Amino acid sequence: MRIDLHIHTRPRSACSAIYPSELLKEARRAGLDGLCLTEHQRLWTSQELEEISRERGLRIFQGNEITTNQGDVLVFGYEENVKGVVMIHELRKEVEKAGGLMIAAHPFRGFLLFGITQLRMDLEQACRRTVFQYVDAVEVLNCKVTDPENEMARQVAERLGLLGVAGSDAHRLDEIGRCITILERDVSTERELIEELRAGRFTTEVCSSW
Ligand SMILES: [Zn+2]
Ligand SMILES: [Zn+2]
Numbered sequence: 001m002r003i004d005l006h007i008h009t010r011p012r013s014a015c016s017a018i019y020p021s022e023l024l025k026e027a028r029r030a031g032l033d034g035l036c037l038t039e040h041q042r043l044w045t046s047q048e049l050e051e052i053s054r055e056r057g058l059r060i061f062q063g064n065e066i067t068t069n070q071g072d073v074l075v076f077g078y079e080e081n082v083k084g085v086v087m088i089h090e091l092r093k094e095v096e097k098a099g100g101l102m103i104a105a106h107p108f109r110g111f112l113l114f115g116i117t118q119l120r121m122d123l124e125q126a127c128r129r130t131v132f133q134y135v136d137a138v139e140v141l142n143c144k145v146t147d148p149e150n151e152m153a154r155q156v157a158e159r160l161g162l163l164g165v166a167g168s169d170a171h172r173l174d175e176i177g178r179c180i181t182i183l184e185r186d187v188s189t190e191r192e193l194i195e196e197l198r199a200g201r202f203t204t205e206v207c208s209s210w
Contacts (some may be wrong), residue, residue, distance in 0.1 A: 001183040002205075003034040003193075004176060005063070006074060006105065006142065006167025012042040016171045022177070024055050030177025030207070034059035034187075035066065037169070038074050041066055041082055061190050066091060070131040074103040074139070074167070077194045092134040101194045103137040103165055107156070108149040126156050141166035141179040141204050163173060163197060166204035178207045 009023060010014035018026075027035050037044060037060065044062055051053040054062040068088040075091070075099030082091075095102055108131065109120060132138070133185045141150055141164075157164035166179040184201040187193045196202060 001059075001062075001186050002031060003036065003059075003181050003183060004030075004032055004168050004170065004179070005036045005103075005165055005181050006037050006038050006065075007170045007176060008039055008177075009037060010046070010064075013125070013171070015040070018042060018173055018176070019168060020052050020176065022173060024052070024058055026173045026176050027058055032058065032177050032180070034061065035176070036061045036063045036193075038065045038140045038167070043079060043081055059067060059188060061193055068131075070129070070134070072105040073131070074105045075104075075137065076101045076189050076197075085135040088131065088134045099191075099194070101137065102135040103139055103167075104131045104135045104153075105139050105167075106142040106145050106149070106169065107131060107138060107151075108152045109142075109145045111149060111152070121152075121165040122154070123155055123159060126152055127159055132156065132160055132162065135162065137163035137165050139167055140164035141206055142169045143175055143178040144169045144171075163200060164204065165197065165202070166206070180205045180207065
């Protein structure tokens with residue numbers, strides 16, 4: 001099951017140019033079986049979700065991209081309306097209580113703009129970032145960051161034994177489906193999705209035409 005775990009739509013994410021009405025057609029064109037709506041601290045109601053997922057053949061899941069004091073975190077299985085900047089240790093407590101999953105989104109975005117060698121941020125330093133103590137997974141493929149930034153995230157996840165997932169962070173139609181997480185099993189609820197991710201029953205892929 002091919003899923004894009006990280007997609008923004010407008011107007012819920014003001015920074016996105018993707019309208020929900022165009023989303024499903026484009027997702028299907030990109031060969032996706034499912035996708036996660038991860039707006040910036042805006043949740044869809046279950047009725048709204050039902051309405052847009054009425055079209056068959058595509059599973060729509062809900063996540064939330066939460067701004068924490070340690071950077072952006074994608075959260076699944078925790079449907080609370082959070083506002084402002086959240087302390088990551090507090091978020092962790094709440095998400096754990098709810099049985100949810102936390103993913104460090106694009107953890108090195110902007111960090112390696114001048115190249116790893118110039119910035120001299122080595123793997124050891126990167127692994128010590130606080131965010132990694134509080135997440136279950138790391139986004140190791142994100143289409144909005146540079147290759148070295150993705151590569152650093154991949155190495156950190158590997159070193160720390162965290163799951164490494166892929167999500168496009170799509171804000172434009174043509175970005176949908178660029179970074180895909182491929183689940184071994186079919187899932188139809190967020191709970192099942194979390195279970196499969198937690199169990200590591202997935203691989204990641206970058207769209208070949210990107
Ligand atoms: Zn955004
Ligand atoms: Zn995002």
